[in-house]
Every structure is written in structure tokens, then in C-alpha cells.
Amino acid sequence: MSPRRSVADTLETRQRILERSLAIASAEGLEGLTIGRLADELGMSKAGLLGHFGTKEGLQLAVVDEAAAVFSREVPQRVKQLPxxxxxxxAVCEAWVSYLEREVLPGGCFFTAATTEFDGRSGRVRDALAGMNALWRRDLRIHIRRAVSDGDLPAGTDVDQLVYEIIGIMLALNHFLQLERDSAAPVRARTALERLFSAR
Incomplete structure (x- = not known):
């Protein structure tokens, strides 16, 4: 086997592990990931699987990064052509609703589940989750401030309050989809967002 093929195979195996891990973690939490279970499901040895990440925490951190990549592809990247x-x-809010509505991940929003799981803890995984959430809030603030400067939102708009309310709607959407199995939840989320923006 050529060195190039070997590297490609290693990357492909790593991606396969991450995709399966993310699917499990979205439904069962990051603590639901066990090396033994993953090795069995993927037909690998435990040592071979750990060789890609070093430790369980290393795997968890890689899953957080993979979840961020999936979210980025499904939400902000879908509407990046818009001003x-x-x-x-x-458009970002609509893409976000659609992302949850289409059940891109079997357990709904990975970050909602993982943040609930780790918010009271300390450590690298908790910090990685907090960092990803902070970056997303920053992006929302950028668009809100631009809307204010363009005159599309009132000059007195409380940026942080609007971010809070948008995220609250999305958390409610994930809850009603996942726990209540409420098929009307996406419509309710869109209605809430429309009222949120039209009220300003």
C-alpha cells in the first residue's frame, strides 16, 4: 500500500468513527460514547480506535469539532451568499429551523444535548462547548448590529436580548421535536421568529 493510500485510509477511518460517534452522542450524550461500543459497531479493535484520538476525552473533543462542522455546513454556510x-x-434562523426539522442528527441539536450534559462541569470538553456557543452568539450579534446600522431594525434594539430570544426559540423547538414529538413545532418556531422580528 502506498503512503498516500495509507493516509487516505486513516482519514477515512477517522471520519467514519466521528460520524458514528456524533450520531450516538446527539441521542445519548457524549458520555454515551464508549470505546468498546464504538469498536464493536465499527469492527475495530479498541486500541485501533483509540489510536486515532488518544483518549476518550480526545474523542469527545473531536466529536464537538465534527458537530460544529456539520452545523456550519447546514446553517450559516447555506446562506452565506446573502448580505x-x-x-x-x-435566513440563518430559517436554516436553523430546517436543520432541526430535517433531523440531520438522530438526537436533534447536538449542542443542546451536550451543553445540558456538561454545563455544570469543568474541563476541556465543557470549555470547547462554551467556546462554540460563544462563537455562534457572536455571529448572530454581527448580523443584528448590521441590521440596526442598515435601518432594518430600530436603533434602540437590545442586541443581547434579541440573541437570547432567538436561542430560546430554538431550544424550545428542539425540546418539542425531541421530547414531545410535536410535528407542529417547526411552524410554531417560524411563527415565533416572525413575531420577534416584526415586533421591532
């Missing part, structure tokens, strides 16, 4: 400001903000 920053209110058009992008509304």
Missing part, C-alpha cells in the same frame, strides 16, 4: 444584516439573520 449580512437582517436578510442573513432571517
Amino acid at each position: 449580512s444584516g437582517l436578510p442573513r439573520l432571517k
Whole structure:
């Protein structure tokens, strides 16, 4: 086997591990990931699987990064062609609703589940989750501030309050989809978002 093929095979195996791990973690939490279970499901040895990540924590951190990549592809990257400001903000929110509605991950929003799991802890995984959430809030603030400067939102708009309310709607959407199995939840989320923006 050529060195190039070997590297490609290693990357492919790593990606396969991450995709399966993310699917499990979205439904059962990051602590639901066990090296033994993954090795059995993927037909690998425990040592071979650990060789890609070093430790269980290393695997968990890699899963957080993979979840961020999936979310980025499914939400902000889908609407990046739109101008920053209110058009992008509304489109981002619609893409976010669609992401949850389409059940891209079997357990719904990975970050909602993982944040609930780790919010009261300390450590690298908790810090990685907090960092990803902070980056997403920053992006939302950028679009809101641009909408204010463009005159599409009132000059007195409380940026942090609007971010809080948008995230609250999405948390409710994930809850009603996952726990209540409420098929009307996406419509309710869209209605709530429309009222949120039109009220300003």
C-alpha cells in the first residue's frame, strides 16, 4: 500500500468513527460514547480506535469539532451568499429551523444535548462547548448590529436580548421535536421568529 493510500485510509477511518460517534452522542450524550461500543459497531479493535484520538476525552473533543462542522455546513454556510444584516439573520434562523426539522442528527441539536450534559462541569470538553456557543452568539450579534446600522431594525434594539430570544426559540423547538414529538413545532418556531422580528 502506498503512503498516500495509507493516509487516505486513516482519514477515512477517522471520519467514519466521528460520524458514528456524533450520531450516538446527539441521542445519548457524549458520555454515551464508549470505546468498546464504538469498536464493536465499527469492527475495530479498541486500541485501533483509540489510536486515532488518544483518549476518550480526545474523542469527545473531536466529536464537538465534527458537530460544529456539520452545523456550519447546514446553517450559516447555506446562506452565506446573502448580505449580512437582517436578510442573513432571517435566513440563518430559517436554516436553523430546517436543520432541526430535517433531523440531520438522530438526537436533534447536538449542542443542546451536550451543553445540558456538561454545563455544570469543568474541563476541556465543557470549555470547547462554551467556546462554540460563544462563537455562534457572536455571529448572530454581527448580523443584528448590521441590521440596526442598515435601518432594518430600530436603533434602540437590545442586541443581547434579541440573541437570547432567538436561542430560546430554538431550544424550545428542539425540546418539542425531541421530547414531545410535536410535528407542529417547526411552524410554531417560524411563527415565533416572525413575531420577534416584526415586533421591532
